[in-house]
Amino acid sequence: MTVTTPEGFRAAGVAAGLKTGGAPDVALVVNDGPDAGVAGVFTANRIKAAPVLWTEQVVRGGIVRAVVLNSGGANACTGPAGFQDTHATAEHTAAALTSASAYQIGAGEVAVCSTGLIGERLPMDRLLPGVAAAVESLGDNSGAAAAEAIMTTDTRPKTTVVAGAGWTVGGMAKGAGMLAPAMATMLCVLTTDAVAGPETLDAALRSATRVTFDRVDSDGCMSTNDTVLLLASGASGVAPSEAELASAVTAACHDLARQLLADAEGATKEIAIEVVGAADEDDAVEVGRSVARNNLVKTALFGNDPNWGRILAAVGTTAAAFEPDAVDVAVNGIWVCRSGAAAEDRSKVDLSGRDVTIRIDLHAGAAEATVWTNDLSHAYVHENSAYST
Amino acid sequence: MTVTTPEGFRAAGVAAGLKTGGAPDVALVVNDGPDAGVAGVFTANRIKAAPVLWTEQVVRGGIVRAVVLNSGGANACTGPAGFQDTHATAEHTAAALTSASAYQIGAGEVAVCSTGLIGERLPMDRLLPGVAAAVESLGDNSGAAAAEAIMTTDTRPKTTVVAGAGWTVGGMAKGAGMLAPAMATMLCVLTTDAVAGPETLDAALRSATRVTFDRVDSDGCMSTNDTVLLLASGASGVAPSEAELASAVTAACHDLARQLLADAEGATKEIAIEVVGAADEDDAVEVGRSVARNNLVKTALFGNDPNWGRILAAVGTTAAAFEPDAVDVAVNGIWVCRSGAAAEDRSKVDLSGRDVTIRIDLHAGAAEATVWTNDLSHAYVHENSAYST
Structure with missing residues (x-):
C-alpha cells in the first residue's frame, strides 16, 4: 500500500x-x-x-x-x-x-x-x-x-x-x-x-x-x-x-x-474552505488562502465559535472580485451570513466534530476552489515554541 | 496628557x-x-x-x-x-x-x-x-x-x-x-x-x-x-x-x-523587526511584515528560541531583492546567521526579557524599515478562542 x-x-x-x-x-x-x-x-x-x-x-x-x-x-x-x-x-x-x-x-x-x-x-x-x-x-x-x-x-x-x-x-x-x-x-x-x-x-x-x-x-x-x-x-x-x-x-x-x-501539529479541526461564485479560480484560491491564514478565524474554530465576522474580515483583505454586501457564508451548512450581514442563528452551527466546512459564496461568477487548513490551538503553540529546545 | x-x-x-x-x-x-x-x-x-x-x-x-x-x-x-x-x-x-x-x-x-x-x-x-x-x-x-x-x-x-x-x-x-x-x-x-x-x-x-x-x-x-x-x-x-x-x-x-x-492580546514579547540593506523601503517593509506574520517565528520567540532558520524561511517567501547566501540575521544583537548559514552561537542570545530585536541585513542596498509585532502565545489562543462566547 x-x-x-x-x-x-x-x-x-x-x-x-x-x-x-x-x-x-x-x-x-x-x-x-x-x-x-x-x-x-x-x-x-x-x-x-x-x-x-x-x-x-x-x-x-x-x-x-x-x-x-x-x-x-x-x-x-x-x-x-x-x-x-x-x-x-x-x-x-x-x-x-x-x-x-x-x-x-x-x-x-x-x-x-x-x-x-x-x-x-x-x-x-x-x-x-x-x-x-x-x-x-x-x-x-x-x-x-x-x-x-x-x-x-x-x-x-x-x-x-x-x-x-x-x-x-x-x-x-x-x-x-x-x-x-x-x-x-x-x-x-x-x-x-x-x-x-x-x-x-x-x-x-x-x-x-x-x-x-x-x-x-x-x-x-x-x-x-x-x-x-x-x-x-x-x-x-x-x-x-x-x-x-x-x-x-x-x-x-x-x-x-x-x-x-x-496529522497537522496540534490541530483539533480539519477545515475545508470552499469558495464558490468567484469570478475566476485564482480569486477563489486567494480568498480561501486568506481565510486559511487568519489567526482569528483559526482560534475561533478551535473555540468552536462560528465567528463569520472574522471570516468576512479576512475575505475583505483580498483583491478578489466581490461586493461587500453580496457575500454569503455558511459554517457546517448553516448560512450564518447572507448579503454581508447576520442571517441564520449561529447557535445552530454544530462544531463539536473534527471536520469543519466553511462555504463562501462571493456571488461574482461561476469559479470555485477549496483550500484546506487547520485550527490554531494551544497544542500548536506548545509544540512550536518547544520544537528546537 | x-x-x-x-x-x-x-x-x-x-x-x-x-x-x-x-x-x-x-x-x-x-x-x-x-x-x-x-x-x-x-x-x-x-x-x-x-x-x-x-x-x-x-x-x-x-x-x-x-x-x-x-x-x-x-x-x-x-x-x-x-x-x-x-x-x-x-x-x-x-x-x-x-x-x-x-x-x-x-x-x-x-x-x-x-x-x-x-x-x-x-x-x-x-x-x-x-x-x-x-x-x-x-x-x-x-x-x-x-x-x-x-x-x-x-x-x-x-x-x-x-x-x-x-x-x-x-x-x-x-x-x-x-x-x-x-x-x-x-x-x-x-x-x-x-x-x-x-x-x-x-x-x-x-x-x-x-x-x-x-x-x-x-x-x-x-x-x-x-x-x-x-x-x-x-x-x-x-x-x-x-x-x-x-x-x-x-x-x-x-x-x-x-x-x-x-498591550496586545496575550503577548509576552514586543518584537521589532529591523530590516536593513534593502534595495528599497518597500522591500524592507515586505520582509519585515513576512517575518512578523510567521506563526513559527512567533511561537519560537514565545518559547525564547532564537530560531533564525524560521526567520530566513519567512524572508524566502518574499519578492524582495536579496541573494539567499548573503543574508545576515541578528537576534538581540547576536549575529546567529551570516551569509545565510549558522554563525555566532545561538545560546548567547538572551531572550529572557520582553523586548526582542530581530535585525535582518539583506545586503541588497541602503534602504531600511522597522516592523513591530508580538509573539504567539497560549494566552493569545485562549483569548481569541473564547472572545465571542
Whole structure:
C-alpha cells in the first residue's frame, strides 16, 4: 500500500542515529526499471535547502534511479558545505547501489531529500553508514519502513495507493508543520509502474499538486525543503492516457494531502474552505488562502465559535472580485451570513466534530476552489515554541 | 496628557450599558474651535464597518466638530440598517451638542467610530441616551475618561501628548487584537491646537501613520473598523511648519503604537523587526511584515528560541531583492546567521526579557524599515478562542 506497491520498486527505512531515540531516519526508494522516468515539483521558497537545489538539477537531467531521504535534519541554510554534504550523499548512494546491482548508477541519477531542523549541518559520519545500511536492507515490500523513516513531528506515516487498469500509483509523504506549500508539500515520493514519457509525468504531477498540496495551508509557513517526486518504472508495460495518469496521481496526492491535514501539529479541526461564485479560480484560491491564514478565524474554530465576522474580515483583505454586501457564508451548512450581514442563528452551527466546512459564496461568477487548513490551538503553540529546545 | 490637553477641546466618557459589567463605553471628543480642521485615514479592508463608511464621507466634507465613539459593538457587517444606526448616532450627537452650545452643529460634521464584536446591531436604545449623557458630562479635562471608554480587550487606556512651540498634539487610541492596520489602526483620535490647513493636516497624518501604525502587525488580521482622525482647533493661534507638525504627529502616533504593541492580546514579547540593506523601503517593509506574520517565528520567540532558520524561511517567501547566501540575521544583537548559514552561537542570545530585536541585513542596498509585532502565545489562543462566547 505504498511506494513499493507498483512493480519495479524497492525501498528501505533504517535508523542511522540522526534522530535521538533510535527511530528510523534514512529512507531509500529505488527504481529498478526498465524505465527511470521522473517529474518533480519543489518549494517556491527562495531560501531552498541544499537537497532541493541538488534534486532540481537531477530532475532536469531526466533520469532518477533512486531517492535517498533523511529526517533528523533539513540541511537548509547550511551554505556551500551543506551542498557538498548533499552531493556526497548522492555519490555514496550511487556507489553503494552500483556495487550491489547489476548496473551502473551515477550520482546524477540520485535525488536527495532532507527534513528536520533548519540551519544545522547533517552528521555525515552517521548518515553515510545509514545509506549503506539502507542499500543492504532494500526490499520489495519495505515501502512502509521508508514512510516511517521520513517522519519528523508526524505522529503516523502517510502512504497511499491508487489502482489503474493494469498499472498502479503508490506514494508516501511526511509533513506536519511549516505546511503551506506553494508548489509541493514537504517530502513526497510517488511511484508508478505505468509507461509514461517525461512530458506526461510532468503534466500529471503538476495538475495533481496544483489542486491538492498547493491548496493545503495548515499554518501559513512555507518550507525550505518541499519536494514532490514522481518516479515511473514502466514495469507494468501499460501506457495509460495522459488523463488517466493525471487522474490517478491527483487521487494519490489528494489522499496524502488529507493525511497531512489530519496529522497537522496540534490541530483539533480539519477545515475545508470552499469558495464558490468567484469570478475566476485564482480569486477563489486567494480568498480561501486568506481565510486559511487568519489567526482569528483559526482560534475561533478551535473555540468552536462560528465567528463569520472574522471570516468576512479576512475575505475583505483580498483583491478578489466581490461586493461587500453580496457575500454569503455558511459554517457546517448553516448560512450564518447572507448579503454581508447576520442571517441564520449561529447557535445552530454544530462544531463539536473534527471536520469543519466553511462555504463562501462571493456571488461574482461561476469559479470555485477549496483550500484546506487547520485550527490554531494551544497544542500548536506548545509544540512550536518547544520544537528546537 | 490626552485629547483634551491641546486648547479648544472637550471630551467625555460615560457608561451606556453597551458593555456588560457597567464599564464606560461611549466617548465624545468635541472641537470648540475656532477651526474645525480634520484629516483621517481608514482601514484598507474592503469589508468596512458602517461608521467607517460614514466617517470617510464626513472627513471628505472637511469639517469635524465632534467625534462620537463607542465600544461594545463594531457595527460591522450589519447591512443598510447598521449604516442607518450610525447616521442616527451622528444626528443625535449633533442635535444634543447644538442645544447645549452657542452654535449650530450638523450631523455631517460628526465623525462616528465603533469597536467591538463584528456582525451584531448596536443597541440604539442604550447608545442614544449614552450620547446625551456624554454631551452633559463634557469637560476640559475628561480626555482620560474618553480614552477609557473606547477600550475593548485593552487592559489599559492609551494616551499621549507631544508639545510643540506654543502648540500641542494630544491623542488616544485603542486596540489589542485584529491588529494589522494597512492604513490606520483600530480607533485613534489625535487633537491639536495648531493652526493648520487641510493639506497640512492630511500630509502630517499620512506621513505619521505610514511609519507607525502601518508598520504594526501584531496578529496579521486587518480590522473592519480602523480609523485614525486628526482634529485641529487652531486655538493656540500658532501655525507650525508642515515639517514641525508632521514630526509632532509622528511622535504621538509612535507613542500610541508602542502602547498598542505593549498591550496586545496575550503577548509576552514586543518584537521589532529591523530590516536593513534593502534595495528599497518597500522591500524592507515586505520582509519585515513576512517575518512578523510567521506563526513559527512567533511561537519560537514565545518559547525564547532564537530560531533564525524560521526567520530566513519567512524572508524566502518574499519578492524582495536579496541573494539567499548573503543574508545576515541578528537576534538581540547576536549575529546567529551570516551569509545565510549558522554563525555566532545561538545560546548567547538572551531572550529572557520582553523586548526582542530581530535585525535582518539583506545586503541588497541602503534602504531600511522597522516592523513591530508580538509573539504567539497560549494566552493569545485562549483569548481569541473564547472572545465571542
